[in-house]
Amino acid sequence: MRFHSPSIQYFHAVRRTGSIRAAARLLNVASSAVSRQILKLEQEVGSPLFERNARGLTLTTVGEMLARHVMNVLQDLDRFRSDVASLSGVWHGTVSIACIESLTESVLPDLIASHRTRARRVSFTTEVMGSSDVLEALRRGEADIGIAIALRHPPDLRQVALKRFRLGALVAREHPLARRKTVTLEQCLAFPVIHALPELSIYHLLQPLIAQLSETPEPAIQANSIDLMRELAARGVGVAFQTQLGIGRLSHDAQLVFLPLDNAGSPVWSDLGIYVRAERTLPAFTESFLQELVRQLGERERQENAAYQPNG
Amino acid sequence: MRFHSPSIQYFHAVRRTGSIRAAARLLNVASSAVSRQILKLEQEVGSPLFERNARGLTLTTVGEMLARHVMNVLQDLDRFRSDVASLSGVWHGTVSIACIESLTESVLPDLIASHRTRARRVSFTTEVMGSSDVLEALRRGEADIGIAIALRHPPDLRQVALKRFRLGALVAREHPLARRKTVTLEQCLAFPVIHALPELSIYHLLQPLIAQLSETPEPAIQANSIDLMRELAARGVGVAFQTQLGIGRLSHDAQLVFLPLDNAGSPVWSDLGIYVRAERTLPAFTESFLQELVRQLGERERQENAAYQPNG
DNA sequence: TATAGCTGTTGCCGAAACGGCAGCAACATG
């Protein structure tokens, strides 16, 4: 079922590996064959597609345009294949997800588990990374679905849904703040805090708020792992800041208490976006999972925000 | 710049012409070559793509799936080509429009003329047809932009915009009704009327309203040409029914008067939809024209509806 | 019923494209 010219496939491999010889190894062909196909492509397009550095190849502007087209073609080929397969039998294929750490605690495992009971031949690949890396993985075609903090997203990605969750403080059950319903940032900063490093998006959400305060005390601990921050908070080391999503149901019977942040009377939101490459039609089984993901996240959004309403 | 395998192109040609030999003539190759490529494709997909009738070929279910993929590929190739071209110089290409007759009077010619003063190398192909044919032409990839009466549209088309215009009666200046601001259907039916044939969408808009009336008099004249109906009305033959869009500025200095229809106190709307194939990214110059079309139609919608407000 | 005209398919064969092997120059790294 490979009815597209070798040039397309070879170009795609060279773009991904950044080298002709590496692409040749990947494709199990001689490097000369790959080299010639690239040269032929460049001749047909009428413009160089790669810049030849001593240590590999980099895309030119025209090359990036072609890469976009080739990605559209190959991803749509993928969809076509799965469409034909689903015509005669069960769904089967792989859903590739790129997401930030907050999802790994309950949302994603619950969802994948429940989805696999219904569609057993659909497997999953999930990779955890930073928000900007999530978007980049999508653009490069390395993931089908991306979940990240919703910053401004590039035009070649489509924001399927946008869900807001309250940012809050995470403290041990014995912590002096633990009895409050909500907390302000000032109240937290009176205690030792566990700050996120700039590579986590929580940093970028809190930084502007902290900058507004008159005094900015030194953070006790800085970390780049949501998990580590949570465990530190549970041991009473200090106050951590997270979305409630990342804590989920553990907070009920565990040492942790989640206190929604209150900034001058209004909540502090963390916007979670679900992304997909814009120029793409998803295979049916991927689309189905996506719908379910959006629905589940919407459910969580509703529940968690209702729990902290003025009249809740 | 033809870096896609011949099978793709041949398949596309066969689908369009419905015959291998006709496709071969179109492609300037021997019919045997085309036949072999189709057979090879069917072998690779693992399923027949066409049903062989004595008088040509018809797509099977799998064939339709492949046709969809191939269309996506070729249309995106087209976009890539125009993107590369626009990189080094002026926009050039062709915008292909399928629309219903109402647009040809003023909206489309005005828009095309003004667009060509700014982008001289962009040419236009417009074809007038019925609403359902507009959607079909889009699905078959024979048009880039479609404008039709907004009925329920298939999922593979995207409704870019939806504009509502008032349906009204069209009478000669000397007609007894001509002095009214608005008219009801009953009032019109007291005179000879020029009815649309079922192939025009006006028929489907008026039919349910006429069916509600107690008496349904015989129509004086039936026609399938908006133009003919307008000319007949101008000669005082009877009352025609149209959207104001189809009359436009001519009504000012001509023999015609447009009277918005009043149905039990509320206007009768004719919804105009602008459509595009969903699984497609338009070339930049096409997208630009599309935006302008939507803007202009929105402007007309605002103007014409404001002219008949209760307080206007 | 016979004929003419259309359909898609198939051998045969030359031409074009593809791909593997080995060797080249250019650059980076040690």
Place this chain on the structure above:
DNA sequence: CATGTTGCTGCCGTTTCGGCAACAGCTATA
């Protein structure tokens, strides 16, 4: 300076593609 990497290029066998002609199946017309 030696070694390992990069991409590129003759040479040549294999594969694929495409044109020509002939074939069988069907339809419409005479």
